[in-house]
Amino acid sequence: MSAERVRIRLEPLSVEIAAARGALLISSLADHGFEFPCGGTGTCGGCGVRVLSGSLPVTDADREVFGADELAQGWRLACQARAETALVLECGQWRMDVLADSAGLPLAGMQVGAGRRGLGIAIDLGTTTIAAQTIDLGSGQVLGVETALNPQAGFGADVMSRIRAALHGADLTGVIRAALGQMVARLAQGRADEMVAVILVGNTVMHHLFSGCSVEPLSHAPFASPYLDAESFSPAALGWALPASCTVRFVQCLGGFVGSDILAGIVATGMTRGEDLVALVDLGTNGEIAIGNRNGVVCASTAAGPAFEAGTIRMGMRAATGAVSHVALDNGALKATVIGDAEPRGICGSGLVDAVAAGLSSGAIRASGRIAGGSKKLPVAEPVVLYQSDVRELQLAKGAIAAGFRLLLRRLRASAGDLKSIYLAGAFGNYVQIESAVRIGLMEAPQALIHAAGNTALRGAKLLLWAGDDPALPPIEHISLAAEPGFEDEFANCMAFPEAAGEPSMFASGLASGAHAG
Amino acid sequence: MAQIQELYDAILHGNAKQAHAVTQAAIEAGAEPLPLISESMMPAMEAVGRLFEEEEYFVPELLLAGRAMKSAMELLRPLMTASGQKLSTRVVIGTVKGDLHDIGKNIVASMLEGSGFEVIDLGADVSPENFVAAVEERKPQVVCMSALLTVTMPAMKTTIEALKNAGLRTQVKVLIGGAPVTSQYAKEIGADGYSENASGAVSAVKNLLAVA
Structure with a gap:
């Protein structure tokens, strides 16, 4: 044919x-x-x-x-x-805007130690994007920034497809070491001899693939790897153009799917410095949550799927030109903002959350997630529409996050009311409207407590780099949600939307009574 | 009999307490288990499946309906065992080794149970050996396997091979499902069928057994 x-x-x-x-x-x-x-x-x-x-x-x-x-x-x-x-x-x-972090050091409230001499590089190695910065270790000033897409994207978009490719013999280690070597060379240009240390943070799969550890333990339950420790390298071993005296270290992972990016985020939020209970939530395909204070931290990962990146949304796209990025309710009608002021072509994650929040408020979407009126479509901005299945995908994603959050709070014998602040990490957390996130029940806490925190992984990596030694942290306990009793009930409870802003979901009582009877 | 309609409604609306109470009352009034199953439970679960297909119902509603159905089944099962009544078809179901995702599998299990099949749920992270042992001991007509991760999908193939090696493959129909699974993959690994969702799994099992 x-x-x-x-x-x-x-x-x-x-x-x-x-x-x-x-x-x-x-x-x-x-x-x-x-x-x-x-x-x-x-x-x-x-x-x-x-x-x-x-x-x-x-x-x-x-x-x-x-x-x-x-x-x-x-x-x-x-x-x-x-x-x-x-x-x-x-x-x-x-090209997407990769979220870096403009904060110099020391951050407000930090003890200023004796300044070190020389330069260092902090790298946030993400599954999708990479952000790296050069720091003057004496002044704490940020001297240079490099961002890029992770070239491992050629082997698949998510960590599972990377694991699969690596298990089939593809060299993902060489690819990422070479790409980072080029970024490091650009950051160090002209001042390579002053480089003292490079520090990397990333999720557990990124850690294993960079370090050359087998990802086989991460490919099946119980997802427990023996290779979670920090890994150190000489620049020569990586083929990087840095002096032999410069140390390169990938920070240790916290668990099978909670990496040093979250450890760095915990450091960046200052969670472990006081008595106040603080939460950090990274809203990605693999959602990560950490909650704690100076006495200890509990953390977990929860499989949210790609809806926050609009991955499984029929007219979904990344946050690029033509994407509906925000939606507001204007006299009962949806009013969309499009990136680049262009003709709308699709909808990105923040637009999706807004559109559903607006639909809930206008009555176009019911608390069960059903689009009212039988058309199974919600027009957002011609030609962009939300389909019933898109709302369902968002319910799965936000249900996974909210359920994980509830279970961690329960583990701490705390409630949302005990939290002092909740920091949203990462690109989606930075762009999502917090009011909408609360309206759809993605975040179950008063809006005033929730703050977009930007790239906390990179900021934490800079703090670790600047401190020289790992700070003394309280015990950080990794919890496997799948093994936690009641996860299925909580997940199902959290899939419905709040009836009205701030109210508990309609299924909260339903499944609880079902569980008692069964 | 009023309870037939009441049990149907209780399951359709996912009210487990109500389903339990109505079934108890029906038993006390002398109702037989099999008519309750075929006249209340099966039509209710069929309606639930249809509402899911029509995108009216979603995962929470399926779970609630499944629980309501189970709370009634728990009362009926001992009566059936005591009187020697049997359901016609037995299905063994589980999430494969290395995979802990069992919500989808649980929904399929309750849809099958609500369609009048006897369901033996082996849980999650089930090794090929355990599937083989369950087929040997329980002699089901159908084995259903679920996997939610691309990296755990190969365990479906391993399990089918284990059934072959144990000489049991020809005695059972094998149905697979889970987000990354395709009909193409089902063919590749020698499964008999595949379903994209829970209500599809019921028709797939019926088709495999040609009892539709």
Whole structure:
């Protein structure tokens, strides 16, 4: 019927397309909102893509537009390229803002110790994005920032697909060490001899893959790994252009799916310095929650799935140009804000939470999650609509987070009323409207307690770097939610939406009585 | 009999207390277990499945209805055992080794039970050996396996191979399900069927047994 097809994935939006083998990319990419500013003549450089997986030969036009460095990194002009193999491409024009952290050191309320001499680099190695900063260890000043997409994206978007690729023999360790080596070299440029220390934080899978530890223990229950300790390296062993005296250390993990990014977040929030009970929540595909004070911290991971990144939403997209990022209720109608003031093309995670919150308030969505009126669709901003299944996906995601939160509080014999503050970490936590998060029951606490905290992993990594030694922390206990009694009940309870802002969900009593009878 | 309708309503609305009380009253009034199952429970769970298909019901409603159904079943089961009455088809179900996700599996189990099958639930993280032992001892007609992670899916294949090696594969139909599972994967590993969701699992089992 037609020519053989090859699969192409476009990052960072994770758009999957199929193209005829050997055909120009321009035809298939243009259909997916990718723009060719000069009309595909190979002159403007606006359609740059970076090859994360597969290969595209370098063309003459590529040599005109890109430097040798960029060509080596895999940058090509999409308008000149033909798909001969399956490809994963990073689309330059869809580049996401990677959340770094502008805070210098010391932070307010911190004891200022004796300043150290030299420079250091703090790296937050995320599954999707990487953020790294150079710090003057004497003054605490941030001297440079580098951000990038994690090049392991070529092996899949989430940690499970990375584990799977690694178990099938793919070299994810070499890929990430090389990419970070380039970032480190750029950050250290001209002052490499002053580099004293590099510190890395990340989730447990990122830790294992960077360190070259087997991820096999993380591929099945009970998800307990013997390799959770901090790992130290010499720059030479990593192939990094830093002096031999510079130490490179990946901070220890807290548990199978709670990594040093959360440990760093605990440090960044100052949770363990006082009596007040403080919570840290990282809202991602793998949601992580830590709650505690100076006497101790409990933490857990909970599988929220990709809804907060709009991954399983029918018209979902990452927070890029054309995404509905916010929705408000205006005289009973939904009013949408679109990123880049462009024509709406889809909806991102923060827009989804807003749209559902607005739908609940207007009565267009019922507390059970059902879209009222039988159409099974909620128009958001022509042509963007929410489907019934999208609301369901959000219910699963927010149910997992809220249930995890309830179980950790129960473990501490505390209630939401005992919390002094709740910090939302990460990109989604930074952009989501807190009022909407409370309205849909994602966060079950008074709005005034909840604060977007930005990239707490990077900030904590800087604090660890600056302190030189690991700070004395109280015991941090990792709890496996799946093994916790009552998880299923809580998860189901938390899937329904609050009837009205601040009220408990309608199923709270229902499942509790069901459990007693059964 | 008023209780037939009352039990149907209690299950449909996920009211376990009510389902328990109505069943108790029906038993005291001399009702037989099998008619209660076929006239109240099965139509109620069928309606629940239909509402789920129509996106009216979601996971919490399925769990609630399942619990209500179970609270009635718990009263009926001892009566059936005592009088030697049996359900026609036995199903063994479990989440495969290495995987702890059991909410989806639990929903499938209660939908099957509510459709008149005898369900033996082995729980989560079930090794191939335990599946084999359950097939040997309980002699089910159907084995249902669930996996929620791409990295635990291969355990379905291992379990099917273990059934083959034990000489039991031809005695049972094998049905698989779970978010990452596809019909393509079911074919690849030699399963007899696959379902995308809980109500689909009921029709899949019926189709496999050709009792639809």
